[in-house]
Amino acid sequence: MISVTALTVSRGERLLFRDLSFHVASGEAVALTGANGAGKTSLLRTLAGFIRPDAGTVTFSAADPAEARAGHLHWLGHLDGLKTGRRAREELAFQARWAGADADGIAAAVDVLALEPLLDLEVRKLSAGQRRRLAFARVIAAPRPLWLLDEPFAPLDARWRAALGLMMQAHLDKGGAILAAVHDPLPVAARALDIGAGR
Numbered sequence: 001m002i003s004v005t006a007l008t009v010s011r012g013e014r015l016l017f018r019d020l021s022f023h024v025a026s027g028e029a030v031a032l033t034g035a036n037g038a039g040k041t042s043l044l045r046t047l048a049g050f051i052r053p054d055a056g057t058v059t060f061s062a063a064d065p066a067e068a069r070a071g072h073l074h075w076l077g078h079l080d081g082l083k084t085g086r087r088a089r090e091e092l093a094f095q096a097r098w099a100g101a102d103a104d105g106i107a108a109a110v111d112v113l114a115l116e117p118l119l120d121l122e123v124r125k126l127s128a129g130q131r132r133r134l135a136f137a138r139v140i141a142a143p144r145p146l147w148l149l150d151e152p153f154a155p156l157d158a159r160w161r162a163a164l165g166l167m168m169q170a171h172l173d174k175g176g177a178i179l180a181a182v183h184d185p186l187p188v189a190a191r192a193l194d195i196g197a198g199r
């Protein structure tokens with residue numbers, strides 16, 4: 001699903017990790033752990049294509065490697081990446097359509113994430129947990145094999161942590177893969193990848 005070979009990433013003057021190699025297979029979840037500042041977000045952003053590594057390669061087992069990032073993965077950062085001035089309905093439609101979802105996919109995501117009562121609110125008026133559910137909707141609306149998730153559970157209550165765990169398991173059962181930066185154990189069986197002590 002994704003293979004990382006001899007990856008070296010710096011931010012500013014600071015070397016975060018050197019010669020990091022790992023593979024995430026279809027049906028597998030990996031819990032990316034490490035202290036605050038160790039570089040978990042930076043690693044995920046590098047895999048998503050937002051940070052250029054100093055060295056190393058990232059390859060996807062996609063049919064067309066040139067299109068691999070665009071169509072192969074979902075990146076969900078811990079800041080959600082939502083436009084706060086839009087109504088939830090418009091923001092969901094924009095994000096989901098951009099990710100390639102059709103109307104049925106969007107309707108399914110609204111249902112699974114119980115977003116209907118929130119859709120006429122401005123994004124800025126949503127709670128942190130509600131915003132996370134809205135951001136996650138595109139992941140459900142436009143299925144892609146690899147999920148890169150940065151602290152996906154942080155703002156969620158017990159009910160939605162459990163629900164997200166079930167969505168993750170369903171994704172893995174269908175042959176998907178997940179790499180999630182977390183400070184707590186994932187609610188699905190997962191291999192640990194620890195990138196260090198930070199600073």
Ligand SMILES: Nc1ncnc2c1ncn2[C@@H]1O[C@H](COP(=O)(O)OP(=O)(O)OP(=O)(O)O)[C@@H](O)[C@H]1O
Nearest residue numbers: 011012014016034035036037038039040041042043
């Ligand atoms: N744009 C940037 N420019 C310079 N340094 C950065 C930038 N973004 C992050 N860093 C630095 O890179 C290091 C790793 O940050 P990163 O956010 O990847 O860590 P993390 O493991 O996700 O931490 P946390 O558990 O606190 O979320 C930190 O020292 C941070 O200050």
